[in-house]
Amino acid sequence: MGIAAGSLVALIFRFGSTFLWAVIGVLTARTLTVEDRGAYASAVVFTSAVGGITSLGAATGYFVANRKRDPAEVAGNALLLALLASAVSALCGVAVWLLVPGEIGRLALLAGLLLPPNIVRNSLNGVVLGEGRLLRFNLLANLPVAAGFVLLTLVLLVWSNRTAEAALAAWTLAQYVGLAPFVLQGRDWLTWPLHRRPRRDLIVGMLRFTAVSGLAGVVGLLNYRIDLLLVVSLDSREAAGIYASAIAGAEALWLFSSSIAMASFARVGAESREEAARITAAGVRHTGLIVTAGAAALALVAPWAVVFLFGPDYRAAALPLRILCIGTLLYAPQSLLNNYFANQLGRPGIALLLGLIALAISVGAGLILIPAYGFVGAAWATTLSYLVSGFAAIGLFIWLAPVRWSDLWRLRRDDLARYPRLARDLAIRARRVGS
Structure with a gap:
């Protein structure tokens, strides 16, 4: 496949x-x-x-x-x-x-x-x-x-x-x-x-890898929820309820990038350094294309979407949702880049470092912005943390992998040709199943 x-x-x-x-x-x-x-x-x-x-x-x-x-x-x-x-x-x-x-x-x-x-x-x-x-x-x-x-x-x-x-x-x-x-x-x-x-060498190797990747998972979990905890502490539970609805909507966009990361996991680990970098860069381009379209559409319909999904009491979630769409777009390639760092380079510590950077910025900016602007300030703090850590991840990837900056954002003709080709392949498979 x-x-x-x-x-x-x-x-x-x-x-x-x-x-x-x-x-x-x-x-x-x-x-x-x-x-x-x-x-x-x-x-x-x-x-x-x-x-x-x-x-x-x-x-x-x-x-x-x-x-x-x-x-x-x-x-x-x-x-x-x-x-x-x-x-x-x-x-x-x-x-x-x-x-x-x-x-x-x-x-x-x-x-x-x-x-x-x-x-x-x-x-x-x-x-x-x-x-x-x-x-x-x-x-x-x-x-x-x-x-x-x-x-x-x-x-x-x-x-x-x-x-x-x-x-x-x-x-x-x-x-x-x-x-x-x-x-x-x-x-x-x-x-x-x-x-x-x-096998002692295998057990020790897996334990060392898991110690770092597990800690990165803890930091990642805090990253995804620290802004909500800060809103509860610095604003109110009502504000946290509204902000939680905005988070739920924005994080849905990550379904696309995480799916590409999952599909490319084995090949990124198994291929040569050059081929793994090429696969990762292509995944980042496709993620950027799909998530940009999704984020733009979600930001456009945000006022109606939050009322339809959560009710009129959550109307105020539209603005933080729109702000978080920006942050989600900036952070979308992260799972693909972390896949390269950990599964190709064998360095899960890079994901841990990037997570700590994002966490520090989110907490620092949140402590400043939330008392003044409430859950809207939390959305900006999170977006700022995603911006800095996202560009740090891209910078590290360009430094460690044999790729250029343009490889991550400039769409190629073959990139766009993949979508109708995939549709044709799926149609052929569907006809085979039907026959």
């Missing part, structure tokens, strides 16, 4: 996953009390974030794609580490359950049991992405969400067990169901540790 078709596949799955998450949000909002939904959502968000950050997914993908290590060997060694981390998380949940009585203790137990499948799945799925099997990767990543929707529907609607514990138990069970394909089709991965000794 080519990068163009892979990007489209990833984008379709991203849209489908976003829609399914939205449906789950509506389902839990309609069936749980506000307090119970807050407890359930907090546990899910926390464990998903921790599971993603602590997993070995970035490292396993790098060692398969770039270092050309045997996928079964990488998966087997990663599984040992993932199971160890899973045991620690489960024991922490059990400890809290034993020490804290009542509902809080039981929710902590479920959260501790929810982390292991997240850690294992993300670690093993990194191998799948490193092999370039995009369709399988997306299916494995989205199966737990679909299973979660089914089980939540059964528990909350059919059986009317409408508590935070019941909802979290259903979601936890769904994550274990999502591991079934690895058991059924990845037996050589799962049995590898039983027949071979762990």
Whole structure:
């Protein structure tokens, strides 16, 4: 599967996953009390974030794609580490359950049991992405969400067990169901540790890579939410609610750039330095074209879009949404450039450095602008951080990769020809399926 078709596949799955998450949000909002939904959502968000950050997914993908290590060997060694981390998380949940009585203790137990499948799945799925099997990767990543929707529907609607514990138990069970394909089709991965000794060099390498990429993930998570936390602290909860709606709209534009980054992940890691740079530069050009069009359209309809999606009380979100469209456009190539830095160069520390720069600027500018201009100041602070870190990333890429500045923005005739060519290929495949 080519990068163009892979990007489209990833984008379709991203849209489908976003829609399914939205449906789950509506389902839990309609069936749980506000307090119970807050407890359930907090546990899910926390464990998903921790599971993603602590997993070995970035490292396993790098060692398969770039270092050309045997996928079964990488998966087997990663599984040992993932199971160890899973045991620690489960024991922490059990400890809290034993020490804290009542509902809080039981929710902590479920959260501790929810982390292991997240850690294992993300670690093993990194191998799948490193092999370039995009369709399988997306299916494995989205199966737990679909299973979660089914089980939540059964528990909350059919059986009317409408508590935070019941909802979290259903979601936890769904994550274990999502591991079934690895058991059924990845037996050589799962049995590898039983027949071979762990590879010390590989384990140490993955741990070092994950330590840096995980810290970069923490900084990235703070980057995406620090502006909202500052609005809550320096303005008001009402302002934070309005600003959160603007963030949700602007971040939707990143679906395109993240899809291209996902589709090019394996090739950027596997190809030569020159070819990986060429692929990355082409991805940046296409991202710029698509996100510019999307940002312009979203900024144009922002006043009507926020009212339609969130209601008239959120009308004030239109201005910060328009400002964030600028920042989102500037920051859109970041995932592609980080892909090159980490998966081709093996230097995830660059993404960490860029994230720290963005975080420092966002906090510094936010402390100055939010007290004076409220959530509009937060939007400008975030946009400024994206501007500086975005151009820093581009500068580093031009310095480290065999490309020129014009390679990142000047569209070629072949770039534009790819779109009708992709449409023709899809039409041919559709006719073959229909026949």
